[in-house]
Amino acid sequence: MSQPEPTPQPLRSIHTSNLPEILDHLGISVMVTTYQAGRLVMLRSQHGLLNTHFRSFDKPMGLAIRGNRLAVGAATSIWEFHDLPAVCTKVDAKANESAETPVTHDACFLPRTTHWTGDIQIHEMAWVDEELWVVNTRFSCLCRRSDTYCFDPVWRPKFIDRYLPADCCHLNGLAMRDDRVRYVTALGETNEPGGWRANKRDGGLLIDVDTDEVITRGLSMPHSPRWYRDRLWVLQSGEGGFGFIDAATGRYESVATLPGFTRGLSFAGPLAFIGLSQVRESAVFGGIPIAERELEQRTCGVWVVNIESGETVAYIKFEDAVQEIFAVEVLSARYPELVNDDRDLLAGSFELPDSALADVPPELKDERC
Template structure:
């Protein structure tokens, strides 16, 4: 396959001893069948390996969680099936995935790694802990906030959290939304945590009418300051994935395929780079931004936005890596055929080769995690370790 154009960077990153990235080749990923194939720049697996991370990617269109891992210098694209996976929250010890009608939470049980049937030694094993039934609320982005999992409830135009009694508990809604009804009035979709609290959200419009956001997709997008409940920026094109990082508010202006910052004083979006796809899904690691791209389908949802004017064959689906210090693209992985749309991209720190188990009944049924106090009480009475 012909290599895609790639802007090389001569900058040495500030993370450890990472060398400058200069490769611009695309290599075929041979780990999966043709329908799930991908191509990538030759430096992509080395980048993951040197950072000591794995990338988690959800594609609701293909119904999969993708784990992008480095396997001794080869990119391993590992798939796990879910029902319409969208929002992701991840740290070294837990992963949460929002699906069509549920939120699934997985915890890392390192002792279970030795029980995995694999030729490669895993350094993390995420097993299911909590499944919460939300109903069809179109869960979008999510994050742990003071140990509560807060998520964007798009159908009800609010932020919500889980409940032991209810499908969800609303915790905030925009000032222009009059009541909690499943009308997807403004298509609330993204959230940014700042100083330990949800501080900013994105929506595709400021309508209080059912599906009212659809009337002005091209430039009706808004950024809302949750604390003041005021609109902080207007005129955005289907914005997604606001993030507070390194003292700045970053945002994907998805309809234009761009990535940049919001000048909060002026309420103005300032693009840094434009990419060949519908930008959605954003995560940072040091000076690097990992950005999801989607081809976007030829449907009414995406008509009338700038990225839809780009011929389909020029639109890409995958993850692009941007160096914030130089504004250059330094690597990418591009999915082909079956995977055409991406929702979330999250860095899983501290793990180069993790596993997530959601279908191995024997392993899930015979691996136990108990409180440390219980294990201490059982010491000397038998093998009490997890697994």
């Protein structure tokens, strides 16, 4: 006799009262992935309240946003979505059928392609011109999405001498500068299968892709390098750290220490939006400083930190089902929607080139479908 399916844990959260106001003031929303819970979370301000909107994916991790395109890296695939604002009227109509307070969407992402990569342990991703670059953690390299192959390798650290599906150095993060990939983070300087695990406490490094030279060593499980306001920022995840790299010395300078494993970083104005994971004692996280804190001193959520003062100005804490965060990305839309399972909406919404739209009857264009 088959066992009944377990009841899913609730996806609850608590937040500071000023978080919706911050999103409203900046004109943004925040997209968050949690591979552990299999969700893409959209943090949106709705009439002064915080709306947490979930979409299901198979172990979502990396996010890449450029113009009207959004890519989501999943367990064995990459999903690409396009923002079609004209579809927002349809989404509004459906959402407001039973809503007490009407909502107005200003972005609607619909799926365009799904590319099957195999299990390459997709981590961070970025658009480089028209190409999507991916941190391929399992093969210890940067690669491009390919129309022909599972992936197209384009760079690997000089201490990696072959393409081996063995996660040798746990390459995980990338930073764009001048519209190209310039910096990456890894958890170990090793060519051996799984070799990074031997010194994960302080074996992390940050590498300049242009020169193939290590800029900084001795980091504790670094993630999410970012070039912002003429500084190279990075998360020293194993210590719950957020800081930057001193350009003269290559040293890590701390800005804030937060109550969780820091991973996922995006900026808006003077604010950094930082993902925190609770992390439990395990083969992956055991032996690092953050895991030595009491469990109740570690949390999961998104922290908002002033980059000039290091002060925490707002946060959202996830409870129950969500314990780990991977990506955090600011989106320049106040109330977006992402559609990946509404068959009727997907079947009746079309994206055509401008040359073809000229021959579409006006009444259909007016309906924006």
